[in-house]
Amino acid sequence: xxxxxxxxxxxxxxxxxxxxxxxxxxxxxxxxxxxxxxxxxxxxxxxxxxxxxxxxxxxxxxxxxxxxxxxxxxxxxxxxxxxxxxxxxxxxxxxxxxxxxxxxxxxxxxxxxxxxxxxxxxxxxxxxxxxxxxxxxxxxxxxxxxxxxxxxxxxxxxxxxxxxxxxxxxxxxxxxxxxxxxxxxxxxxxxxxxxxxxxxxxxxxxxxxxxxxxxxxxxxxxxxxxxxxxxxxxxxxxxxxxxxxxxxxxxxxxxxxxxxxxxxxxxxxxxxxxxxxxxxxxxxxxxxxxxxxxxxxxxxxxxx
Amino acid sequence: xxxxxxxxxxxxxxxxxxxxxxxxxxxxxxxxxxxxxxxxxxxxxxxxxxxxxxxxxxxxxxxxxxxxxxxxxxxxxxxxxxxxxxxxxxx
Numbered sequence: 154x155x156x157x158x159x160x161x162x163x164x165x166x167x168x169x170x171x172x173x174x175x176x177x178x179x180x181x182x183x184x185x186x187x188x189x190x191x192x193x194x195x196x197x198x199x200x201x202x203x204x205x206x207x208x209x210x211x212x213x214x215x216x217x218x219x220x221x222x223x224x225x226x227x228x229x230x231x232x233x234x235x236x237x238x239x240x241x242x243x244x245x246x247x248x249x250x251x252x253x254x255x256x257x258x259x260x261x262x263x264x265x266x267x268x269x270x271x272x273x274x275x276x277x278x279x280x281x282x283x284x285x286x287x288x289x290x291x292x293x294x295x296x297x298x299x300x301x302x303x304x305x306x307x308x309x310x311x312x313x314x315x316x317x318x319x320x321x322x323x324x325x326x327x328x329x330x331x332x333x334x335x336x337x338x339x340x341x342x343x344x345x346x347x348x349x350x351x352x353x354x355x356x357x358x359x360x361x362x363x364x365x366x367x368x369x370x371x372x373x374x375x376x377x378x379x380x381x382x383x384x385x386x387x388x389x390x391x392x393x394x395x396x397x398x399x400x401x402x403x404x405x406x407x408x409x410x411x412x413x414x415x416x417x418x419x420x421x422x423x424x425x426x427x428x429x430x431x432x433x434x435x436x437x438x439x440x441x442x443x444x445x446x447x448x449x450x451x452x453x454x455x456x457x
Numbered sequence: 458x459x460x461x462x463x464x465x466x467x468x469x470x471x472x473x474x475x476x477x478x479x480x481x482x483x484x485x486x487x488x489x490x491x492x493x494x495x496x497x498x499x500x501x502x503x504x505x506x507x508x509x510x511x512x513x514x515x516x517x518x519x520x521x522x523x524x525x526x527x528x529x530x531x532x533x534x535x536x537x538x539x540x541x542x543x544x545x546x547x548x
Binding site: 167169199202205208267 | 470495
């Protein structure tokens with residue numbers, strides 16, 4: 154029966170394949186942080202305008218995800234984690250993803266300009282450009298600092314949300330940016346520590362591949378130290394307060410402690426227990442980001 | 458002639474795409490309609506009146522500390538009810 158299975162009929166895409174092109178899981182982070190940025194901002198928006206603004210920011214984020222999948226299809230085909238994405242799996246053609254990404258980018262920027270303001274729309278356009286061109290096409294394949302600078306794209310959404318409500322930038326929105334910006338590297342490097350072979354096979358210059366795993370461990374710990382002051386500082390601004398500060402202190406102490414543990418380990422220990430500490434750190438990093446933004450939201454609703 | 462009744466699995470995929478697109482487009486229409494209603498109700502009236510293509514005093518930006526009152530000595534166009542009521546017709 155070998156010769157019958159050798160021929161694979163071209164598959165026709167289902168609706169969910171196009172949804173998958175928009176990277177819904179990354180989108181959920183964009184939606185949440187943009188929503189918090191918009192809600193905690195001083196000027197309130199009409200609920201429907203706020204909903205539309207967050208929706209169009211999310212569509213813009215999804216569009217940049219589709220552009221990323223179009224450009225990265227060759228890498229995605231090599232890495233285990235991404236092999237089942239629509240393009241490498243052969244369900245969606247590359248050109249379709251490109252078309253979808255460009256169309257949705259234009260639509261999202263235009264609609265955000267009409268629903269909120271043109272400053273926020275310009276900011277969204279810049280974010281899409283930054284993620285699709287600066288990160289995906291340029292930095293990702295050329296420097297081990299790809300994650301650090303590319304992280305900026307993921308850090309813009311709360312600033313865009315803030316810009317939707319206020320039409321500008323403030324120290325609070327810059328600190329929300331810093332929180333995600335300095336959180337991204339340790340988050341992804343922890344992932345790279347237990348996914349090393351994947352990035353290696355694809356030839357993506359992750360820090361683990363270019364500088365070794367011990368250097369990566371030190372970088373992870375260093376970033377938890379850099380991150381903490383920004384997280385605490387945010388608590389001392391107009392959108393912070395006792396609830397946020399309590400959560401931030403707890404999460405940062407935990408994050409630094411777990412980062413320290415990751416740094417202290419050797420590869421033998423790591424492989425010995427199947428990267429237990431690294432996986433625990435990665436999981437904590439998810440709670441860390443969610444916790445901070447949820448605390449901002451609670452602080453806003455409860456009041457100072 | 459006998460109709461082809463068997464449905465290929467491919468048709469199911471196409472249907473999922475078509476229905477998905479229909480839902481997306483209908484929601485988009487509803488969203489734009491809702492957004493328009495909100496914008497008209499909450500928008501600042503000057504920017505909405507601006508689309509009448511005629512400059513009127515209401516369209517000019519309000520200056521701080523300047524209180525605008527109806528004139529004590531209005532000028533009316535000849536033949537209008539105001540002119541008949543006694544307002545002067547020459548500037």
